[in-house]
Amino acid sequence: MGEVELSCLAYVKMYLHACLFPRCSVNGLLLSSSPAGGAVCVTDCVPLLHTHLPLAPITQLALTQVDVWCAQTQQRIVGYYQANACVSDSSPTPCALKIADKIAEQCNNAVLLMIDGGKMSPDYRVPPIVMYERKDTRWTLKDKHTIMLRQWEETRDIASQLLDSGDHSLLVDFDSHLDDITRDWTNQKLNAKIAELASPANGNV
Amino acid sequence: MRDKLRKWREDNHRNSEQIVDVGEELINEHASKLGDDIWIIYEQVMIAALDCSRDDLAWTCLQELKRQFPGSQRVKRLAGMRLEALEKYEDANKQYDSILQDDPTNTAARKRKISILKAQGKSAEAIRELNEYLEQFVGDQEAWHELSELYINEHDYGKAAFCLEELMMTNPHNHLYCEQYAEVKYTQGGLENLELSRKYFAQALKLNNRNMRALFGLYMSASHIAASPKVNATVKKANVKYATWATNQINRAYQVSYARKKFNNRLKLSENMVVVDVVSKPNTTKWTALSKVMINSKH
Numbered sequence: 084m085g086e087v088e089l090s091c092l093a094y095v096k097m098y099l100h101a102c103l104f105p106r107c108s109v110n111g112l113l114l115s116s117s118p119a120g121g122a123v124c125v126t127d128c129v130p131l132l133h134t135h136l137p138l139a140p141i142t143q144l145a146l147t148q149v150d151v152w153c154a155q156t157q158q159r160i161v162g163y164y165q166a167n168a169c170v171s172d173s174s175p176t177p178c179a180l181k182i183a184d185k186i187a188e189q190c191n192n193a194v195l196l197m198i199d200g201g202k203m204s205p206d207y208r209v210p211p212i213v214m215y216e217r218k219d220t221r222w223t224l225k226d227k228h229t230i231m232l233r234q235w236e237e238t239r240d241i242a243s244q245l246l247d248s249g250d251h252s253l254l255v256d257f258d259s260h261l262d263d264i265t266r267d268w269t270n271q272k273l274n275a276k277i278a279e280l281a282s283p284a285n286g287n288v
Numbered sequence: 289m290r291d292k293l294r295k296w297r298e299d300n301h302r303n304s305e306q307i308v309d310v311g312e313e314l315i316n317e318h319a320s321k322l323g324d325d326i327w328i329i330y331e332q333v334m335i336a337a338l339d340c341s342r343d344d345l346a347w348t349c350l351q352e353l354k355r356q357f358p359g360s361q362r363v364k365r366l367a368g369m370r371l372e373a374l375e376k377y378e379d380a381n382k383q384y385d386s387i388l389q390d391d392p393t394n395t396a397a398r399k400r401k402i403s404i405l406k407a408q409g410k411s412a413e414a415i416r417e418l419n420e421y422l423e424q425f426v427g428d429q430e431a432w433h434e435l436s437e438l439y440i441n442e443h444d445y446g447k448a449a450f451c452l453e454e455l456m457m458t459n460p461h462n463h464l465y466c467e468q469y470a471e472v473k474y475t476q477g478g479l480e481n482l483e484l485s486r487k488y489f490a491q492a493l494k495l496n497n498r499n500m501r502a503l504f505g506l507y508m509s510a511s512h513i514a515a516s517p518k519v520n521a522t523v524k525k526a527n528v529k530y531a532t533w534a535t536n537q538i539n540r541a542y543q544v545s546y547a548r549k550k551f552n553n554r555l556k557l558s559e560n561m562v563v564v565d566v567v568s569k570p571n572t573t574k575w576t577a578l579s580k581v582m583i584n585s586k587h
Contacts, residue, residue, distance in 0.1 A: 135440060138471045139474055140471050140505045143508065169407070
């Protein structure tokens, strides 16, 4: 199928989400602000849960809320990501497949992204992600060559920097939002911080 | 600093990075002033160090404890945990087996063995062992909760519900168990389960009126019941009322918190889900009565 591009913002937030809750499985949605058709460009992500991923009510609620927010901000839900608590097994769980199926109903080129915990060591060279796409009714591994991360080195450095400075605790997922509704699950503050680090003024193109 | 560590110990917080920071400093600089407290601090810091992959610190603590308490089962268990952290599961199992040989009632060693199964991804075996454990140690709350989590991950919602029922029986005032039970019931689906889930979300709210998950859960379960073709008009009307009430409470909660934070964005609930028949005015003085009605409702 088509190409998928993963933006710095989306990658960094997913990575920080997984790092913030190292003992739990975490999941979230992948969003795109580009129009449908052609390559899928994942420009942002919304971290969702870190507890009870297979349970329905909060997942349904989160999907609805994100949908509404996307409509207001001209974005679309184009995928789903998950990081399993068990480092040795990064294959999609039944609940991951279910949610990804639901997303695929609305978006033809939906992607399912699993974060490979085993590859997340401090000196990792390749993005610790495995992507799946929908062929007929099954989710199959996507060809690595169709996945693009622009400025991977810079992205990786930004992620490490934020982790080292403890800024990953700024990340709010939907679960945290429900614990304290004043916290913003759209993560505007963190987005701004990441944009600042990624801007040309910092030497990144 | 001692007091902080004590508080975290008593509340069973898993803030391992903080414990390592505070504990390491305490041990290195102020060991002489700690007296007998130092041993329990060594234990706490060791476990936190294992959680943060600080094997150097964990090893130091373990050595001190071994020196002070040679032959102790408790220290043996800590040695086992260190082996687990290094993924030497065979050796860890041998360690726990030797503890159990000396003392077959040692619950800590049994639970560690089950944790090893979980870490290795052997959920079915972990579930089986945990069930056997609970047959003997019926009152172990954390074990029941762990079992419910294992069942949820295996999508065995019926059995997860059973575990949560055990927890609710022994902890009737815990709103979190009620709310989790309601979520499991909701996930199971079907009209009967939805109604049960609505009742337990209401119960959770009665126990803690600020539980947002319960409030959203109430809204969603009531809306689904109202939208179901299998219910009669009275039931439909009642559930619409509950859903509308929940919507108002939710909006109010956001308004209040955003006013406090001077936040401008307002999240609106999708109106597709609610079949809005009657728009009732928010009436907080009567909410406890209303939630009682929901729980006792025969609908």
